[in-house]
Amino acid sequence: MYAQMIKSTGEGVKSRDEMSPEEAAFQEKVDADIKIEPRDWMPEGYRKTLIRQIGQHAHSEIVGQLPEGNWITRAPTLERKMILLAKVQDEAGHGLYLYSAAETLGVTRDELTEALLTGKMKYSSIFNYPTLNWADIGAVGWLVDGAAIMNQVPLQRTSYGPYSRAMIRICKEESFHQRQGYDIMMKMAQGTPEQKKMAQDALNRYWYPSLMMFGPSDAESVHSAQSMAWKIKVNTNDELRQKFVDQTVPQAEYLGLTVPDENLKWNEEKGGHDFSEPDWTEFFDVLKGNGPCNTDRLNARVKAWEDGEWVRDGLLAHAEKKAARKVAAE
Amino acid sequence: MAEVDKTQLAQFLLRMGDNTLILGHRVSEWCGHSPVLEEDIALANTALDLLGQTSLWLGYAAEVRGTGETADDVAFLRDAWDFRNLLLVELPNGDFGRTMMRQFLFDAFHSVLLGRLLQSSDQTVREIAEKASKEVAYHVERSADTVVGLGDGTEESHARMQAALDYLWPYVGEMFASDETDRALAAAGVAPDPANLRDDFDALIGKVLAEATLHIPDSDFAHKGGRTGAMHTEHLGHILCQMQWLQRVYPNANW
Numbered sequence: 173m174y175a176q177m178i179k180s181t182g183e184g185v186k187s188r189d190e191m192s193p194e195e196a197a198f199q200e201k202v203d204a205d206i207k208i209e210p211r212d213w214m215p216e217g218y219r220k221t222l223i224r225q226i227g228q229h230a231h232s233e234i235v236g237q238l239p240e241g242n243w244i245t246r247a248p249t250l251e252r253k254m255i256l257l258a259k260v261q262d263e264a265g266h267g268l269y270l271y272s273a274a275e276t277l278g279v280t281r282d283e284l285t286e287a288l289l290t291g292k293m294k295y296s297s298i299f300n301y302p303t304l305n306w307a308d309i310g311a312v313g314w315l316v317d318g319a320a321i322m323n324q325v326p327l328q329r330t331s332y333g334p335y336s337r338a339m340i341r342i343c344k345e346e347s348f349h350q351r352q353g354y355d356i357m358m359k360m361a362q363g364t365p366e367q368k369k370m371a372q373d374a375l376n377r378y379w380y381p382s383l384m385m386f387g388p389s390d391a392e393s394v395h396s397a398q399s400m401a402w403k404i405k406v407n408t409n410d411e412l413r414q415k416f417v418d419q420t421v422p423q424a425e426y427l428g429l430t431v432p433d434e435n436l437k438w439n440e441e442k443g444g445h446d447f448s449e450p451d452w453t454e455f456f457d458v459l460k461g462n463g464p465c466n467t468d469r470l471n472a473r474v475k476a477w478e479d480g481e482w483v484r485d486g487l488l489a490h491a492e493k494k495a496a497r498k499v500a501a502e
Numbered sequence: 503m504a505e506v507d508k509t510q511l512a513q514f515l516l517r518m519g520d521n522t523l524i525l526g527h528r529v530s531e532w533c534g535h536s537p538v539l540e541e542d543i544a545l546a547n548t549a550l551d552l553l554g555q556t557s558l559w560l561g562y563a564a565e566v567r568g569t570g571e572t573a574d575d576v577a578f579l580r581d582a583w584d585f586r587n588l589l590l591v592e593l594p595n596g597d598f599g600r601t602m603m604r605q606f607l608f609d610a611f612h613s614v615l616l617g618r619l620l621q622s623s624d625q626t627v628r629e630i631a632e633k634a635s636k637e638v639a640y641h642v643e644r645s646a647d648t649v650v651g652l653g654d655g656t657e658e659s660h661a662r663m664q665a666a667l668d669y670l671w672p673y674v675g676e677m678f679a680s681d682e683t684d685r686a687l688a689a690a691g692v693a694p695d696p697a698n699l700r701d702d703f704d705a706l707i708g709k710v711l712a713e714a715t716l717h718i719p720d721s722d723f724a725h726k727g728g729r730t731g732a733m734h735t736e737h738l739g740h741i742l743c744q745m746q747w748l749q750r751v752y753p754n755a756n757w
């Protein structure tokens with residue numbers, strides 16, 4: 173997902189007897205679907221896990237600007253260019269809401285940025301894959317935003333108030349993105365032979381990385397169990413991946429494109445598709461920094477931050493001068 | 503009022519639409535790379551407004567040319583010599599300071615021009631100007647604020663903004679260099695003679711640059727050739743290489 177492999181306390185879920193009175197009261201609120209707000213008491217593990225999760229989600233939105241931004245100057249029509257630019261701008265906005273939500277937990281945006289740039293915090297593996305032809309812009313909207321929605325729709329009900337509210341705003345825009353992406357795919361799939369080739373090529377390259385977005389199976393994970401008890405994770409990775417495949421396969425068929433999986437078939441008994449697992453070795457390589465674009469993506473963010481330092485300093489210095497002049501005038 | 507010649511009207515519309523197209527392209531290059539998230543969002547907004555205006559100006563240009571083209575054909579299928587934008591807007595972004603200084607100089611000119619176009623004798627021009635002038639009023643407010651903030655910021659930001667102004671200043675004069683087309687359009691009441699916009703422009707930028715503690719170079723030398731198409735910079739060809747690539751390699755595809 174946009175947040176992958178998030179570690180919680182690692183100690184597993186406490187039973188009621190092991191909980192302090194504060195912890196028990198907190199868990200009762202969560203169980204009763206009462207939102208936790210920034211000023212409320214919360215376990216330290218809950219706060220830290222949320223910072224990791226929201227922070228990683230925010231970083232994914234920001235780094236996620238890069239693969240699609242790669243095509244803004246080459247978009248084939250004025251309308252496509254505007255739609256893409258507006259989409260990438262939305263992603264920056266998502267980053268902004270999420271950093272603000274994380275700030276309510278006592279961490280600053282600058283601290284989170286620092287952690288991203290030094291590699292201490294991660295962003296979603298998907299954004300380490302390149303966008304190589306125009307249909308990739310369609311595939312990213314259709315598959316990547318599509319996978320993001322799978323995870324984020326349930327998170328609208330997450331226990332932490334600011335996170336839940338950010339998700340509600342974000343989900344509306346993500347479903348636009350997905351429709352716009354599918355619309356590009358439709359045009360390409362119905363277009364010239366070259367366009368159709370681009371569409372198939374994009375699906376071939378983005379299929380498995382999209383499945384990886386949900387993370388490896390976590391049914392046995394103590395981290396996931398704790399996160400689910402806290403309602404900052406709602407479904408298991410496998411549940412979401414299955415849902416995604418079941419939703420996407422008919423869409424690919426409608427486009428006349430072939431999902432690159434020989435084992436893909438409808439399983440009547442389970443009421444879902446059987447499909448091949450992605451290559452998890454590749455996934456862990458990407459997380460370690462060895463994806464096709466990790467170095468470029470991080471360098472681009474570091475460069476933007478370093479090149480922008482004089483701007484941030486300049487604007488701050490001016491704001492201070494202005495405030496001082498105002499005080500002097502009073 | 504004099505009847506306006508279609509070729510001259512089309513020339514004017516291309517000047518308007520090519521300015522917004524090429525500047526929109528340049529500004530959009532920042533997407534994902536700005537110094538702060540808020541600036542990234544604001545620059546994308548500016549680029550989006552400019553591209554929206556482009557569709558209107560070039561759409562009307564296509565209509566006036568009467569060749570059955572669309573705004574996309576006009577944007578994506580002309581070569582550099584047919585572009586009529588100011589040289590200023592095709593210059594590379596440079597650092598953030600130069601981008602914002604270029605934006606401010608263009609916004610100042612654009613806002614004064616659009617203000618006059620609200621009185622155009624051509625209804626479509628008037629309608630486009632009405633929409634665009636609202637957007638550009640916001641652009642100029644924003645770019646002026648940034649120029650003031652960085653000009654009157656740290657020693658480094660001041661020096662960078664002064665360097666940006668010095669670099670860009672020779673490209674300002676072209677905005678006001680009018681020709682026969684301008685005079686014909688002015689006579690027909692379609693558009694003002696750009697030469698008559700200079701005083702308002704100078705007043706606007708004089709105030710902002712003073713507040714920014716920046717010094718306007720005392721040279722009135724002006725590079726020219728963009729708005730007439732006589733001689734663009736080397737940069738325009740590279741912009742078109744990116745912008746028009748898909749349309750050129752896969753002609754007649756539907757995107």
Ligand SMILES: [Fe+2]
Nearest residue numbers: 233262263266
């Ligand atoms: Fe997003």
Ligand SMILES: [Fe+2]
Nearest residue numbers: 263317346349
């Ligand atoms: Fe999105």
